[in-house]
Amino acid sequence: xxxxxxxxxxxxxxxxxxxxxxxxxxxxxxxxxxxxxxxxxxxxxxxxxxxxxxxxxxxxxxxxxxxxxxxxxxxxxxxxxxxxxxxxxxxxxxxxxxxxxxxxxxxxxxxxxxxxxxxxxxxxxxxxxxxxxxxxxxxxxxxxxxxxxxxxxxxxxxxxxxxxxxxxxxxxxxxxxxxxxxxxxxxxxxxxxxxxxxxxxxxxxxxxxxxxxxxxxxxxxxxxxxxxxxxxxxxxxxxxxxxxxxxxxxxxxxxxxxxxxxxxxxxxxxxxxxxxxxxxxxxxxxxxxxxxxxxxxxxxxxxxxxxxxxxxxxxxxxxxxxxxxxxxxxxxxxxxxxxxxxxxxxxxxxxxxxxxxxxxxxxxxxxxxxxxxxxxxxxxxxxxxxxxxxxxxxxxxxxxxxxxxxxxxx
Amino acid sequence: xxxxxxxxxxxxxxxxxxxxxxxxxxxxxxxxxxxxxxxxxxxxxxxxxxxxxxxxxxxxxxxxxxxxxxxxxxxxxxxxxxxxxxxxxxxxxxxxxxxxxxxxxxxxxxxxxxxxxxxxxxxxxxxxxxxxxxxxxxxxxxxxxxxxxxxxxxxxxxxxxxxxxxxxxxxxxxxxxxxxxxxxxxxxxxxxxxxxxxxxxxxxxxxxxxxxxxxxxxxxxxxxxxxxxxxxxxxxxxxxxxxxxxxxxxxxxxxxxxxxxxxxxxxxxxxxxxxxxxxxxxxxxxx
Numbered sequence: 001x002x003x004x005x006x007x008x009x010x011x012x013x014x015x016x017x018x019x020x021x022x023x024x025x026x027x028x029x030x031x032x033x034x035x036x037x038x039x040x041x042x043x044x045x046x047x048x049x050x051x052x053x054x055x056x057x058x059x060x061x062x063x064x065x066x067x068x069x070x071x072x073x074x075x076x077x078x079x080x081x082x083x084x085x086x087x088x089x090x091x092x093x094x095x096x097x098x099x100x101x102x103x104x105x106x107x108x109x110x111x112x113x114x115x116x117x118x119x120x121x122x123x124x125x126x127x128x129x130x131x132x133x134x135x136x137x138x139x140x141x142x143x144x145x146x147x148x149x150x151x152x153x154x155x156x157x158x159x160x161x162x163x164x165x166x167x168x169x170x171x172x173x174x175x176x177x178x179x180x181x182x183x184x185x186x187x188x189x190x191x192x193x194x195x196x197x198x199x200x201x202x203x204x205x206x207x208x209x210x211x212x213x214x215x216x217x218x219x220x221x222x223x224x225x226x227x228x229x230x231x232x233x234x235x236x237x238x239x240x241x242x243x244x245x246x247x248x249x250x251x252x253x254x255x256x257x258x259x260x261x262x263x264x265x266x267x268x269x270x271x272x273x274x275x276x277x278x279x280x281x282x283x284x285x286x287x288x289x290x291x292x293x294x295x296x297x298x299x300x301x302x303x304x305x306x307x308x309x310x311x312x313x314x315x316x317x318x319x320x321x322x323x324x325x326x327x328x329x330x331x332x333x334x335x336x337x338x339x340x341x342x343x344x345x346x347x348x349x350x351x352x353x354x355x356x357x358x359x360x361x362x363x364x365x366x367x368x369x370x371x372x373x374x375x376x377x378x379x380x381x382x383x384x385x386x387x388x389x390x391x392x393x394x395x396x397x398x399x400x401x402x403x404x405x406x407x408x409x410x
Numbered sequence: 411x412x413x414x415x416x417x418x419x420x421x422x423x424x425x426x427x428x429x430x431x432x433x434x435x436x437x438x439x440x441x442x443x444x445x446x447x448x449x450x451x452x453x454x455x456x457x458x459x460x461x462x463x464x465x466x467x468x469x470x471x472x473x474x475x476x477x478x479x480x481x482x483x484x485x486x487x488x489x490x491x492x493x494x495x496x497x498x499x500x501x502x503x504x505x506x507x508x509x510x511x512x513x514x515x516x517x518x519x520x521x522x523x524x525x526x527x528x529x530x531x532x533x534x535x536x537x538x539x540x541x542x543x544x545x546x547x548x549x550x551x552x553x554x555x556x557x558x559x560x561x562x563x564x565x566x567x568x569x570x571x572x573x574x575x576x577x578x579x580x581x582x583x584x585x586x587x588x589x590x591x592x593x594x595x596x597x598x599x600x601x602x603x604x605x606x607x608x609x610x611x612x613x614x615x616x617x618x619x620x621x622x623x624x625x626x627x628x629x630x631x632x633x634x635x636x637x638x639x640x641x642x643x644x645x646x647x648x649x650x651x652x653x654x655x656x657x658x659x660x661x662x663x664x665x666x667x668x669x670x671x672x673x674x675x676x677x678x679x680x681x682x683x684x685x686x687x688x689x690x691x692x693x694x695x696x697x
Contacts, residue, residue, distance in 0.1 A: 091425070094424075
């Protein structure tokens with residue numbers, strides 16, 4: 001029996017929420033000094049534990065999934081293991097070279113060509129130059145960008161950019177690989193390719209810790225899965241079992257899934273889902289109305305602010321997206337400021353299942369902020385056609401209201 | 411059970427809160443030398459992208475400044491230049507000064523500018539300000555041949571003193587690295603640094619013997635009982651005077667000035683690295 005590749009004991013990480021004001025400046029220091037008598041005491045209290053007393057071991061060659069709701073501490077866990085941020089308490093032992101893949105395109109520079117970015121990004125991700133040279137052709141072939149190697153990546157299409165960025169990262173060969181939600185981008189074909197590469201890694205006996213909201217991918221790739229909830233390790237075991245636990249946790253209307261708060265988000269304060277009668281809920285009947293009350297904060301003075309929400313199934317398919325721009329409604333940051341906005345869906349025409357909602361704020365074409373898996377909505381089946389037939393997810397993501405009739409008998 | 415990969419021999423990395431790493435992590439820094447190289451290479455590649463004149467800017471900046479100085483300070487104000495033609499005097503000084511000013515500006519913004527890397531991947535953070543400073547050496551190398559041309563034009567040749575030039579450049583590197591480490595780390599916590607830097611560079615130019623020779627200041631200092639080496643507490647005073655002496659070969663070696671500057675530059679570097687190391691652990695949380 002070999003020593004575990006990853007051993008984590010009593011790991012905790014505390015964040016100060018006061019640090020939401022991301023950096024200090026002289027003006028803020030003066031403001032704070034003025035407000036100090038009122039604020040200091042409270043500020044010191046405003047901390048949250050992103051991770052609390054987490055302990056686990058991962059054997060070498062094992063692929064372990066990490067799931068949990070937003071703010072459960074999944075990304076913080078990876079960032080501590082990747083030495084990006086320091087733990088507040090506890091101890092981590094890692095045996096072997098560690099590579100982390102927390103983002104697609106880390107270190108890419110828009111002005112540089114594809115060829116140059118392969119070297120730069122490779123070096124930043126921890127590859128040696130000789131290693132990059134050895135795998136260069138493989139990376140290019142995987143990314144399918146041969147013809148554009150000497151074009152600056154700013155002229156690449158989004159798809160090409162993602163393929164190249166993932167290709168570099170996918171050819172990292174550390175003994176321990178930490179992967180965070182990088183598969184949530186790109187089109188279906190691209191995602192399939194990425195998943196294929198991930199299972200390659202698994203076959204090559206590398207130790208992988210894989211954070212994802214894509215439960216189907218976790219089920220397929222990971223033998224074991226850990227469930228984090230509120231910074232604590234809630235469950236760990238066979239992936240199928242843990243995913244079931246997670247889904248039942250989400251589906252439970254008494255769970256705190258009714259509303260969510262985002263203390264670490266810059267512009268989203270909270271989100272509450274409400275049923276037709278206005279009461280908070282995490283569960284709606286298919287076809288019923290649903291309202292999302294989204295509280296914002298500290299919105300900068302942008303001119304073209306669009307608020308949006310998109311619904312995703314647990315297998316990673318997007319059910320729909322709905323935003324204010326579709327209705328011709330564009331706000332100024334000043335208008336929104338600390339407002340609460342309501343997203344009213346008149347009829348939720350999706351098939352039963354648990355949906356993860358992504359909230360987004362954009363300014364024109366630029367993302368201001370996005371919260372994936374901001375809240376969960378469980379849609380339960382109903383006899384919508386009055387025939388006793390229950391439409392299931394097997395029929396697709398959405399269902400239609402309609403009828404079949406015979407027009408003529410030939 | 412899968413067959414285990416042989417990782418027993420792999421080194422065990424331990425992560426604990428407040429763990430002090432070896433003071434300067436020299437070994438790890440060395441392991442990441444290729445990253446340092448690639449970051450320097452990126453900075454150099456990107457700096458003059460989409461400019462018409464490209465790397466010529468590296469020459470134009472000190473040259474244009476030297477021309478203005480020559481007209482206003484050399485001709486109109488009649489500032490002495492230690493027996494060297496004023497344009498040559500000014501260009502030699504501006505060559506090392508520009509390296510310092512650019513390095514200071516670039517490195518102070520470097521850590522904040524690399525926030526996207528710092529929050530996503532681990533590497534010794536010291537690599538970032540070092541890369542910013544070292545990429546300035548390329549500009550220095552581009553602008554140096556013009557100095558040789560000017561020396562040939564004015565018939566000024568260095569003697570044996572030229573062997574001291576590399577040491578003076580190392581001193582310049584130490585000075586800018588020291589200041590860069592301090593400012594880049596401070597900038598993470600206090601964005602005021604961004605406003606201080608342009609101002610600092612401007613003031614620093616005036617207290618450094620670039621426009622005027624140290625020989626006009628030192629006698630006045632001595633007259634009021636202050637030893638001349640005090641001027642060297644500004645590390646760039648020793649660098650600029652030292653470089654002019656080494657490259658142009660006039661006068662005697664400003665030994666006390668250079669010594670004072672070397673002590674200050676080394677102190678800045680050591681304290682800067684210590685400060686940087688002491689705050690870098692929270693960079694990812696704050697930046």
